[in-house]
Amino acid sequence: MKKKKNKIIGSTAVIISLVFHFLIISIAGGIIALKFIKKQPSTFQIEEQKSIERRKLDLPVKTESFVNKISKPQIISSKNIASSTPDLLDIPNQGEFVKMAPLPTFQGSYTNFIKKDRRLTFNSKFREIDFGISKMDFFGTKSSAEKVIILMDVSKKIVHDRMGGLEVYKLIYDDFSILINEIRSSTLVNLILFDNEKIVFFEDSFIAATTNNKTNMLNWVNSINTESWNIGLKSDYKTNYSKNDFVVPMKQEDITGWIKALQATLKFKPETYFILTSNWGNTTDPTMSNVSYFSKKSIMNKYLKERNDHIISKYESEYDERKIEFDNLKLIYEKMLDFENNARDLMLYDHKISHNWTDILSENNAEFPYWINVESPISIDIFPADTRYTYDEVLETIYTLIMKEYGHLGFPRINFILAEQRRPKFYNFSETAPLMTSRFKFIQLCRMIDARLRRINLPDPIKNEIDQNFNEIKKNIVSNEEI
Amino acid sequence: MKKFKIILLTFMLSFSSVSEKKYFSNTSGEILDDLLIGFNYETKDATFERSGKIPLETFSDSDKEYILKWNETKGFLSSFRFKILLEKKRWDRTKSERSRTPFYMDVFEEPFDEHLKHKVTLADDYEEYNSISLETHGFEINLKNQNLHKINSIIVESKIIYEKQRYETSNSLFNSEKNQFEQIISSTISNLKRDEIPSLMPGEDITLYSAAAILARQILNRDIIIDQNLFPTQEGVLKGFGNWEEHNRERRDKLIGVWFRVGITNENNQLVWRNKASPESLMDQSWDSY
Numbered sequence: 033m034k035k036k037k038n039k040i041i042g043s044t045a046v047i048i049s050l051v052f053h054f055l056i057i058s059i060a061g062g063i064i065a066l067k068f069i070k071k072q073p074s075t076f077q078i079e080e081q082k083s084i085e086r087r088k089l090d091l092p093v094k095t096e097s098f099v100n101k102i103s104k105p106q107i108i109s110s111k112n113i114a115s116s117t118p119d120l121l122d123i124p125n126q127g128e129f130v131k132m133a134p135l136p137t138f139q140g141s142y143t144n145f146i147k148k149d150r151r152l153t154f155n156s157k158f159r160e161i162d163f164g165i166s167k168m169d170f171f172g173t174k175s176s177a178e179k180v181i182i183l184m185d186v187s188k189k190i191v192h193d194r195m196g197g198l199e200v201y202k203l204i205y206d207d208f209s210i211l212i213n214e215i216r217s218s219t220l221v222n223l224i225l226f227d228n229e230k231i232v233f234f235e236d237s238f239i240a241a242t243t244n245n246k247t248n249m250l251n252w253v254n255s256i257n258t259e260s261w262n263i264g265l266k267s268d269y270k271t272n273y274s275k276n277d278f279v280v281p282m283k284q285e286d287i288t289g290w291i292k293a294l295q296a297t298l299k300f301k302p303e304t305y306f307i308l309t310s311n312w313g314n315t316t317d318p319t320m321s322n323v324s325y326f327s328k329k330s331i332m333n334k335y336l337k338e339r340n341d342h343i344i345s346k347y348e349s350e351y352d353e354r355k356i357e358f359d360n361l362k363l364i365y366e367k368m369l370d371f372e373n374n375a376r377d378l379m380l381y382d383h384k385i386s387h388n389w390t391d392i393l394s395e396n397n398a399e400f401p402y403w404i405n406v407e408s409p410i411s412i413d414i415f416p417a418d419t420r421y422t423y424d425e426v427l428e429t430i431y432t433l434i435m436k437e438y439g440h441l442g443f444p445r446i447n448f449i450l451a452e453q454r455r456p457k458f459y460n461f462s463e464t465a466p467l468m469t470s471r472f473k474f475i476q477l478c479r480m481i482d483a484r485l486r487r488i489n490l491p492d493p494i495k496n497e498i499d500q501n502f503n504e505i506k507k508n509i510v511s512n513e514e515i
Numbered sequence: 516m517k518k519f520k521i522i523l524l525t526f527m528l529s530f531s532s533v534s535e536k537k538y539f540s541n542t543s544g545e546i547l548d549d550l551l552i553g554f555n556y557e558t559k560d561a562t563f564e565r566s567g568k569i570p571l572e573t574f575s576d577s578d579k580e581y582i583l584k585w586n587e588t589k590g591f592l593s594s595f596r597f598k599i600l601l602e603k604k605r606w607d608r609t610k611s612e613r614s615r616t617p618f619y620m621d622v623f624e625e626p627f628d629e630h631l632k633h634k635v636t637l638a639d640d641y642e643e644y645n646s647i648s649l650e651t652h653g654f655e656i657n658l659k660n661q662n663l664h665k666i667n668s669i670i671v672e673s674k675i676i677y678e679k680q681r682y683e684t685s686n687s688l689f690n691s692e693k694n695q696f697e698q699i700i701s702s703t704i705s706n707l708k709r710d711e712i713p714s715l716m717p718g719e720d721i722t723l724y725s726a727a728a729i730l731a732r733q734i735l736n737r738d739i740i741i742d743q744n745l746f747p748t749q750e751g752v753l754k755g756f757g758n759w760e761e762h763n764r765e766r767r768d769k770l771i772g773v774w775f776r777v778g779i780t781n782e783n784n785q786l787v788w789r790n791k792a793s794p795e796s797l798m799d800q801s802w803d804s805y
Contacts, residue, residue: 279704281681315622317633323620327631336624336631358626389627403625403632407754416621417687424647424733427611432729435651436706439727440606467618467635480611 164218166241170211170306172486173447177304179220179238183293184208185451186256187227188263189310192387195453196491201257203488204308204451209250211306215241222300223249225256226293227265228314238300260383271296280432281425286329288314291430298437301444308449308488312470315420318387322452324470325420332419338412343404350404357401360506361393367505368392375497384496387453398502423468427480446483448474454490536585536782540575554586556663583664584782590662591779592789597666598659598720599777601791606653606727612646617737619688619756638688638756644736652677652728654773654793658712659720666779669712670786673725673775674805676705676797680766686735691762699766704728705805725775730768737762772797774805 164178184204191201215221220238224231234252239245257263287295290309297305312324315332344351369392373383386392390400421429438444452470471487478485539547547569553562559571561582571579591597617638622631654675660666683698684690706726715721738761774797778788792798797805 279679315631318630320633320635323633323635332622335622339623355626362627388630403623405634406621406623415685415687415689416619417690418685419622422645422686424611424645427647428649428729428731428733431609431649435607435649435727435729439651439653440604440655440724442607443609467620476611476613480609 164216164220166215166219168211168214168304168306170308170447171207171449171488173306173449173484175304175306175445175447177219177302177445179300179302180215180304180306181297181300181302182208182211182221182223183290183297183305183307183309184223184225184253185227185290185309186225186264187310188385189316189387190451191257191263192385192391193494194387194391195310195451195493197385197494198257198260198382199491199494200451200488203491205250205253208253212241212246212250215246217242220302221245221249222297222302223253224269224293224297225253225265226289229288229292230265230268231271231293231296232265232267232269233296238302260385263385269296279436280429282326282421282429283328286314286326286421287429288326291326291426291433294430295433298433301437301441304445304447306447306449308451310451310453310470312473313426316470318453320467322469322471323467324473325423325468326426327420328418331414335412335414335416335419338414339406342412343406347404354401354404360509361398361400362389363509364398364502364505365389365393367509368396368500371500371505372496372498379497381497384494392496393502395496396500396502423473423476427477430477431481443481446481448478448483448485449488450474450485451488451490454493536581539578539581541573542575544575551582551585554582554589556586581782587662587664587666588779588781588787590660590664591666591669592787593662594789596660596662597789598657598661599775599789599791600657600659601773601775601793602655602657603773603793604653604655605650607651608649610646610648612644614642614644617641617643617688640739640741642738642740644734644738646734648732650730652730652770654725654775655722656725656775656777656791657720657722658715658777660715660717663717665717666715667713668779669715670778671710671712671723671775672778673708673723673773674705674802675708675725675728675773676703676771676805677728677730678702678769678771679704679731680768682764682766688737688756691737692759696762697764699764703771703805725773728770730770732765732767734765735763774798774802776802 165176166178166180167176168174168180170182186201189195190204191198196203212221217240219241221241222238223234225234226232234249256265282291289311290307294305294307311322313326315327316322316324369384369386372392376383384392390398393400434443450471474485477483537548537550539549539551541547547563547566549563549566551561552564554560554571555562555568560568561571561574562568571582574582619636619638621634621636623634624631652675654673656671656673658669658671678701680699680701683695683700684693690696706728708724708726710723712721712723739759772793774790774792776788776790778786781787790798
């Protein structure tokens with residue numbers, strides 16, 4: 033074993049192995065040493081970069097500077113009424129109009145959405161998105177809507193002296209401007225003014241409630257009923273209605289005032305209406321407890337003519353006598369009005385706006401002759417009840433007109449604002465109820481169609497500047513005639 | 516008789532599923548004299564009575580259009596692949612009622628007066644009850660395209676038919692005694708509505724609505740509320756106003772039904788309709804008769 037060991041140590045193979053190992057270690061050591069020894073940075077031969085030659089575009093047409101192409105600003109004429117005092121308007125900042133559109137919701141539950149029905153729905157039955165919803169308040173009637181139409185009565189019935197004069201219109205304008213300024217720019221709006229049979233549209237369709245449109249709308253409203261001798265509307269909007277008298281109980285010619293304005297706008301299908309009116313119907317008796325109804329014009333005219341003919345034929349002498357009394361009274365009325373307006377001119381007040389010619393006479397305690405009484409019913413073929421539509425007929429007309437347009441959408445939200453003349457209250461219910469005053473009729477209608485009703489708190493009636501003596505004026509007129 | 520009707524219907528259906536056109540041309544202008552009996556929308560192969568299946572691309576552009584329109588019409592007319600569902604709805608209802616003392620109100624004008632004056636006499640011995648119920652009825656139609664291809668330019672027309680009533684006389688107290696007081700005049704009203712759908716995609720459905728039928732029910736009851744034997748009645752107060760126990764009248768509108776017709780233009784540029792009515796007996800008369 034020992035002999036064998038010596039043999040291995042002494043062999044050439046061992047020597048070769050040692051040399052080989054020495055070489056490997058030397059090479060490895062050299063490599064490591066090279067890594068740690070700092071090298072001299074290698075030098076590159078930098079060639080000079082050739083710059084790219086800028087090629088000119090070979091354009092077939094003659095070019096012009098962009099700045100020169102911008103057109104110069106031009107004056108654009110607007111058909112809207114120019115604002116005389118736009119700075120006074122309280123228009124909210126543009127930032128207030130912006131609101132994020134809400135996300136649609138699932139039809140039913142989420143599981144239902146995943147498994148069965150993949151329809152997405154939006155909250156309102158009228159709108160597709162509620163991006164343009166505005167919260168509005170007009171004389172305490174509140175609504176939220178994306179499409180809104182405002183109908184406003186601007187007739188003499190709103191602004192006569194017993195209502196409070198032109199101050200009432202200012203009151204309406206102030207609340208209207210608050211309402212308009214609350215509306216966001218993404219809400220669609222339109223305004224229609226009416227005066228008995230006349231209606232006027234602000235625009236032929238909905239307009240966005242932008243700052244510009246709102247300013248124009250407010251100025252438009254402000255340009256009406258500015259002077260006591262220039263009240264109400266002068267022009268009319270021509271509307272084409274279908275002539276099917278049997279479908280609705282009321283004839284088209286008898287649909288006036290707020291119902292006419294409503295009918296003309298139903299095609300737009302707004303979600304919300306604001307209707308400001310002074311009366312229910314086209315016939316309102318100021319001497320009674322505001323009895324108001326819609327008359328059948330042609331039958332009414334026929335009835336009144338036949339009634340008058342009946343009086344003349346039966347009570348001819350009495351008729352002539354009373355007629356003279358009324359003629360004299362008319363002269364006194366004109367004199368009284370003249371004196372009153374002169375006195376108001378001195379005080380720089382508006383002239384008197386009378387609802388009825390007898391207003392100034394009764395305010396100065398004039399004596400009125402009684403008109404000829406006729407036994408009821410008089411011997412003519414028409415009954416007085418034939419001359420007017422029943423309340424039910426008017427309800428059916430309103431309901432039919434609305435639902436014909438809205439159909440499956442259901443009834444829109446209607447807010448009524450009633451500017452009704454102050455009168456002494458009738459405490460006898462049996463007398464007030466059957467007479468069917470404007471207020472009573474609107475209350476009934478609101479209950480029926482789930483609408484809202486508010487009354488405007490009117491200012492005090494305008495008192496006359498001078499107290500006039502009926503007899504003195506009468507004497508004065510008689511003496512002047514004698515001279 | 517019923518069997519005969521079924522056979523006739525089957526014959527008509529089978530007849531309607533064969534094209535009227537006899538001659539078809541290919542892109543080279545060659546003419547094929549055959550009857551088109553089917554089309555596979557997935558493979559785009561047209562099937563002919565004698566020639567069998569021929570790829571659509573073989574045909575000229577006008578014949579390609581014809582074959583596709585023929586297939587679209589066939590898909591529209593199939594009650595399995597183009598479903599029409601009808602549903603009756605009451606969209607709104609409301610009521611107003613009141614009890615009050617009836618009155619006679621005369622109206623007159625005084626000289627120079629802008630406003631009419633009134634004179635009221637209450638009929639205190641009587642009581643009046645008025646009520647009006649108003650309802651809006653309508654129909655919804657749901658169209659569902661279960662074809663593999665879209666259906667274009669669909670026209671939907673509907674007529675909702677109802678009977679409207681009105682009284683012959685006004686509700687004047689003095690009319691109460693007349694025989695005509697309770698008489699009513701009836702008239703049939705038909706409200707037409709037309710919708711156009713540009714395209715209905717495969718698997719898509721759409722709901723459309725008929726026009727509204729507004730139905731009214733109006734009641735007027737007038738009763739005497741005193742004992743006529745103990746107290747004198749209103750005759751003295753209202754001259755010519757007689758004595759009566761009670762006077763009532765009622766009118767009630769009635770919904771008759773709805774007729775929907777859904778149509779498209781076929782391969783021969785003619786309108787083809789599918790009809791749906793409730794009740795179906797409405798279709799016994801012609802569309803124009805309503």
